[in-house]
Amino acid sequence: TTAARPTFDPAKGSDNKRPTFQWGSRDLPAHTKLKYRQPGQGTSDEIADRDLLKEELRRGEREHYEALEREKGGFVSTQRRVLPSGDDDTDDPEERRQRLLAEAEKLAALDKDDSDDDDSNSDDSSDEDDDDDDDDNTAELLAELEKIKKERAEEKERQERQRQEEADAAKEEQAMTGNPLLDLAEEKRDFSVKRRWDDDVIFKNQARGVDEKPKKRFINDTLRSDFHRRFLGKYIR
Template identity: 35%
Template sequence: MSSAHRPTWEPARAKADVAHISQVQSKYATPTHTRLKFRRPGDTQKRSLQELKAELEAGENRAFVERHPDAEMPHAKQPKLITLEEDADDEDLRIPAANDDDDNEVDDEDEDDDEDDTEALLRELEKVKQERREQQERQEQSAKTQQQLSREEEIARGNPLLNLERALHGDKIPTASEPLDTPQERWDDDLIFRNQAMNDENALSKRGFVNDLTRTEFHKKFMSRYIK
């Protein structure tokens, strides 16, 4: 039963109770793995399975001899002999030399074909590299030309002798319908609270002041200009 719902129960029982003398300890709380595991001789050596098997068999044979010194060892294993088919080996050894010559000729032809293919691939690769270099050079030349034209245009615009209209009127070049002496409008000329102290009653009556700002002429013009 869990006592997580009463964490202050044990302290409230006080030390006078003798029940606290005997304690129950879980096996998971006991110290374990108190000794390090060291390497033993032979652990780091890489031996094949055949060697390990031979060593195991030798140990079994020694133990059997020690237990039964007079008995014959029944489990003594004789070394296995690999039997080879001598007839097949003789036929392989008696291969005529003409076949070797034919194989050599075929190998030479294959090598020549491989060399031709390699040369063709190298020529194609060199051609692709040359095309890429030419394309890169054309792009660099076009970029240099564009940069030079931009620089010349900037110099011409900055020189008042070459660009007289820009020197006289700035960035705004007058047109035929716009007079030269027209003053430039300010960005806040059409604000609602600008020029409110005018004494012209006709102008005041034309404005049509209202208490609701969403019904003013300024709000209508603003909405028609930007939220159309």
């Protein structure tokens, strides 16, 4: 066999003084031209342009929100930004979607807080009192929550301890009474003959009296022998 290897130069009978110059197509150099990225395949210029566009969008958005804050005369927030910084191409689309939704909800909450602050500038003192009351209520709720957690942990520990004690007691009882050799005093022996499950059936012992293997007997008369009777019953009757 040639082991699936092609033979480019066949065997020759005489000596070959000069080496062969035959080449196979698989021995020739391949891919001699360097390939470059074509437009639309993510070249370095395209990536730079995309990053620049993202930065311009972020800058414009930041300037827009800063202008809105200045018009309201309030504090310029740095959290107003929908487009997150960083490379978004490496993120998972689902994670990017969740992050954008969270940013949108945060912006909506901030806008709602700003509108509430504009409508209730005259009630600052009452709001401070309400905040103090809310802080007190929050502290009480946290204390109550810690108390409930502690009680639940104690109850769980007590139940675990009780369950372990019951399991140990059952194991000890099983070890003491499980061996029949150690419990001979309380053992009740029944020497009565147990009935079979088919003792009270209707058709019981129907084949009684039928001898399947009759005892062989010798009769000097061939006409009255058992073989002659079976022969007559089988072929003559």
